[in-house]
Amino acid sequence: MPNEIFVIGTGRCGSTLISNILNHHPDVLSLSEFFTFVTDLGTLIPQAFPAIQINGAQFWQIVSGIYAKQNIMLAHDIAMKEVLYPFKTDVRFNASTGVPAILQTTLPHLTPKYDALFDQIHTVITARGMATAEAHYHALFGWLAAHFGKSIWVERSGGSLRVIERLYQHFPNAKFLHIVRDGRDCALSMQRHNGFKMVLLVFQITEILGIDPYESDDRSWQDDLPDELISFLPESFSGKDFLAYDVPPSLYGHYWSGEIMAGLDVLDRIPAAQQLTLQYESIPNRHPQYH
Amino acid sequence: MSEKIVITGGTGFVGTHLILELLEQSDAELFCLVRAKNTSAEQRLHQQLAEVIQGSDYAPELINQVKKRCHAIEADLQGDITSLATFIPSGVSQFWHCAASLNYEERFAAEIYDINVEGTRKALALARALNVDCLNYVSTAYVAGRNTGVILESPMAEVQSSNVYESSKVEAEQLIYAQQDMKYRIFRPSIVIGHSRTYHAINFSGMYGFLRRLIQFKGMMARVQRGYLERESIRMNVDPDVPINLVPVDKVAKQAVAIARSDSSNTIFHLTNRTVPTVGEALEVLFSTVGLPPPKIVQDTTQYAWIDEKFNEK
Structure with a gap:
């Protein structure tokens, strides 16, 4: 069984840098942004970790789902720069068809033959019987590690502190590398990031409507939406308004604080031997692209 | 007839x-x-x-x-x-x-x-x-x-x-x-509110609209930073002694x-009502109803943090 490592953080904390460094290690399989997209930017966390046993086909639906939020961003040309799949040119999956979660970044990060790998995984996973999500995830990551001849896999998703409770529950023996960056810098960096903007917009709309508008058609409380949020409902989405909408850094600051506090609560329960905290600022020769 | x-x-x-x-x-x-x-x-x-x-x-x-x-x-x-x-x-x-x-x-x-x-x-x-x-x-x-x-x-x-x-x-x-x-x-x-004895109401207009927005704001902040609003009072620039x-x-x-x-x-x-509460009294009841500490009344909006501005913009 391969060694299991999660790189976790608040998002915009420098974990991508770590992921890219680790990708060069001959023994490491770098799984990038897997849980970002499988949870549709962290908004469908319970759905990605079902409490009941599911079969391989159902698990495949989770990892290969074409999720609404990440794909509306592709359709309106406001995709996060982490998306590696060539959705503007590929004929199989593109902005019109939507791109499966595992293909947005994770597979193109591993190989240029991502479409073929996608089909191989499909065959392997759908052949599986009933099992817990935990068993399916172990099987998937283990198969990928074996496929690439690696003895360690490292999963890293931006803002994964939000899912650390589930990660620890499903991977109790994994090691957790926590990257911490000054909250003010994270907040400013989040402000320039379309993914975090999308998440905070969805939070606001969901609280007003009482439902996630990307997962439900119920618009009973639509009249409560302030004018400035109407453009971010899926049926009236405007990429132009999205780019023009300014989420103040203070809200990202609150978000960073909330993630850190909730994440540290879980890290407190993880044995010291299974965790390491690194400060982003202490990593030498940081490349400007990660600022 | x-x-x-x-x-x-x-x-x-x-x-x-x-x-x-x-x-x-x-x-x-x-x-x-x-x-x-x-x-x-x-x-x-x-x-x-x-x-x-x-x-x-x-x-x-x-x-x-x-x-x-x-x-x-x-x-x-x-x-x-x-x-x-x-x-x-x-x-x-x-x-x-x-x-x-x-x-x-x-x-x-x-x-x-x-x-x-x-x-x-x-x-x-x-x-x-x-x-x-x-x-x-x-x-x-x-x-x-x-x-x-x-x-x-x-x-x-x-x-x-x-x-x-x-x-x-x-x-x-x-x-x-x-x-x-x-x-x-x-x-x-x-401002029409629910029944004088049973408090029954059938819509979310007026004061209930404010209450609903307060719940929504609390929920939004709980998604962003859980527990923050329960610890920190929202600032409001209102005259608490004005009758409502x-x-x-x-x-x-x-x-x-x-x-x-x-x-x-x-x-x-x-x-209208001859016996009315003050704005301060009403706000205290409304905030407490949704499980929040009463707002902190400030003399001017320069004391607002971002979160206060966001709340008060409605």
Whole structure:
């Protein structure tokens, strides 16, 4: 069984840098942004970790789902720069068809033959019987590690502190590398990031409507939406308004604080031997692209 | 032969209570103009009235009077209602116009104007066609807009409205003053809240709209930073000692019907509360209701953090 490592953080904390460094290690399989997209930017966390046993086909639906939020961003040309799949040119999956979660970044990060790998995984996973999500995830990551001849896999998703409770529950023996960056810098960096903007917009709309508008058609409380949020409902989405909408850094600051506090609560329960905290600022020769 | 009354907005917050008061205080037959939604107009009207009877302190037997004396006529104020005169028996003495849009967001401006102003114009036309003696119009104390000081029970002249809802109600009142075909009474309730004893309410307008937004704001912040709002008070720049006029819906209905049954001439009535809390007291209760500490009152907005600005922008 391969060694299991999660790189976790608040998002915009420098974990991508770590992921890219680790990708060069001959023994490491770098799984990038897997849980970002499988949870549709962290908004469908319970759905990605079902409490009941599911079969391989159902698990495949989770990892290969074409999720609404990440794909509306592709359709309106406001995709996060982490998306590696060539959705503007590929004929199989593109902005019109939507791109499966595992293909947005994770597979193109591993190989240029991502479409073929996608089909191989499909065959392997759908052949599986009933099992817990935990068993399916172990099987998937283990198969990928074996496929690439690696003895360690490292999963890293931006803002994964939000899912650390589930990660620890499903991977109790994994090691957790926590990257911490000054909250003010994270907040400013989040402000320039379309993914975090999308998440905070969805939070606001969901609280007003009482439902996630990307997962439900119920618009009973639509009249409560302030004018400035109407453009971010899926049926009236405007990429132009999205780019023009300014989420103040203070809200990202609150978000960073909330993630850190909730994440540290879980890290407190993880044995010291299974965790390491690194400060982003202490990593030498940081490349400007990660600022 | 019993009196006949026509009423619009009979499924609304004030409208339902007016109907129940009319049933209690008179033996009139009521013809209610109601939109059909998922159910027929009659079913919708009777279901809504049944809910209000249950939530208020009316005798449960009043539902029998509803079934006997409340007739629903399917109508939509945004469509043609004048032609409905043919479905209503002659001899209507009073017309109650309660239907209104309570939205105020700018994007609803056309709809608000259509319902509140054009709807009132159509209601007047229908009342005229029915040859009614008197039109009772449920307006709002918010026609005063940003005016301060003593607001008289007289037509609003120069008003600076805060939003399209307020300006639409001012314009609707003006349509009523301008007509000379029938007597009129204009009722201006202040902030209508739930039943005085049971606290029952059926919508999220007015104070309940504020409460709902408070819950939404708390929920949004819980998603962003759980527990923050429970620890840190929101700052508000308000005068905590100013009275806020909240009036229970049953009191509004009782007073309005009692006035309408008197021999009053063309008049405007402020249906407000003599005993009112202060803004500070009301805010403390509302915040505590949703599990938040009371807001911190500040002297000016320069003391606002971002979160205070975000909260107070509504």
